[in-house]
Amino acid sequence: MKTPRAIHWVLCAVAAATLMSTGAALAQKRDSMIQTIPAVRNIDPALVELGKKLFHDPRLSRSGFISCASCHNLSRGGSDNLKTSIGHNWSQGPINAPTVLNSSLNLAQFWDGRALTLKEQAGGPIANPGEMASTHEVAMDVLRSIPGYASEFRTVFRTDQMSIDQVTTALAAFQETLVTPNSRFDRWLDGEDNAITKDELAGYHLFRDSGCVACHNGPNAGGTSFQRLGVVQAFQSVNPQPIGRAGVTGRDADRFKHKVPTMRNVELTYPYFFDGSARTLTEAVDVMGRLQLGRVYTAQENAQIVAFLKTLTGQQPRLMLPILPPSSDKTPPPRPFN
Ligand code: HEC
Ligand code: HEC
Numbered sequence: 001m002k003t004p005r006a007i008h009w010v011l012c013a014v015a016a017a018t019l020m021s022t023g024a025a026l027a028q029k030r031d032s033m034i035q036t037i038p039a040v041r042n043i044d045p046a047l048v049e050l051g052k053k054l055f056h057d058p059r060l061s062r063s064g065f066i067s068c069a070s071c072h073n074l075s076r077g078g079s080d081n082l083k084t085s086i087g088h089n090w091s092q093g094p095i096n097a098p099t100v101l102n103s104s105l106n107l108a109q110f111w112d113g114r115a116l117t118l119k120e121q122a123g124g125p126i127a128n129p130g131e132m133a134s135t136h137e138v139a140m141d142v143l144r145s146i147p148g149y150a151s152e153f154r155t156v157f158r159t160d161q162m163s164i165d166q167v168t169t170a171l172a173a174f175q176e177t178l179v180t181p182n183s184r185f186d187r188w189l190d191g192e193d194n195a196i197t198k199d200e201l202a203g204y205h206l207f208r209d210s211g212c213v214a215c216h217n218g219p220n221a222g223g224t225s226f227q228r229l230g231v232v233q234a235f236q237s238v239n240p241q242p243i244g245r246a247g248v249t250g251r252d253a254d255r256f257k258h259k260v261p262t263m264r265n266v267e268l269t270y271p272y273f274f275d276g277s278a279r280t281l282t283e284a285v286d287v288m289g290r291l292q293l294g295r296v297y298t299a300q301e302n303a304q305i306v307a308f309l310k311t312l313t314g315q316q317p318r319l320m321l322p323i324l325p326p327s328s329d330k331t332p333p334p335r336p337f338n
Contacts, residue, residue: 028191051174064334077268083276088133106223148325180314203308
């Protein structure tokens, strides 16, 4: 009789503990229009590694000097922190470089969403005269001439034929891994009360209740829709304002609409807006309040929203510096000055 009773008590204790812990976890998970970052799908690590090399390889550019990482610096939140980017021959780019961090979570790529996927996007910059200024043919000649790449492509793709399609596949796979989970705000969403301060929480409530989340929502706190900059009041740009989404859809109603940018890691990706005209978050929040919502925040409210936005800085990708395979005697030389 004694043993069964002891077992009964142990079982009761275990059941109660389980109930308590699951009950507590359920009660604490917070409902929000901003969700935590989903886990990355399983991707072949060899493909990701190849993509990482290509992302950092300036030989994909005509100058042999500009890589994807030049403008999407992973030591700086996946951006270049310039108003607009510097391309081949120091040419002045037309638009601010968005971060590549978490960009797989966006409904489309580029400010106007003209590429649907990361793979579709990745072919663009290599051949863009104002960016890397090469051609897909030259870039492939360069890669084919590098024995280290030839063998790595063969291992990953199981064929001797190297193609630009494989390059963009690898670049996209690598970028899919560039997510930044476990920000303090995510931990708060998961029920950790002390993960954010009172001021940061007040900032979140302002962001939610005054309507910022109507546009900046989803796991990326943005990237779910195209919206006009200047809903209530027109935006004055120093740059000629691009026609935005209308360039893709041809619809007049889409003029000046851009993809709503992510708020994740926004602390790291200054300056702000398509033209980089807002130097600080304080300025960007003020412009958003007035132009999008017709609301002027007090200095304290603005500071609280900024404090909230900074809780969205997540765990940055931890990368081993890729060591690139050396060029061979046959590799077409870089042409930095023409
Ligand atoms: C000279 C600077 C520069 C280089 C080099 C460059 N980019 Fe970009 N990138 C930009 C700019 C500027 C934009 C925004 C262009 C636009 O929206 O019209 C952009 C947009 C993107 C986006 C879209 C992000 C989003 O949320 O919309 C991705 C992804 C991206 N680049 C990846 C790459 C990859 C991969 C490479 C290398 C093959 C690369 N970039 C090379 C400047 C650069
Ligand atoms: C009607 C939709 C909408 C609302 C509401 C809105 N935003 Fe935005 N937000 C945008 C769009 C679109 C952009 C990009 C504008 C551009 O440069 O073309 C943007 C850009 C930003 C940026 C700059 C991000 C970057 O990387 O350049 C910040 C910061 C920002 N919003 C914060 C806020 C805050 C805070 C609020 C509430 C006060 C808010 N937004 C309300 C649509 C909206």
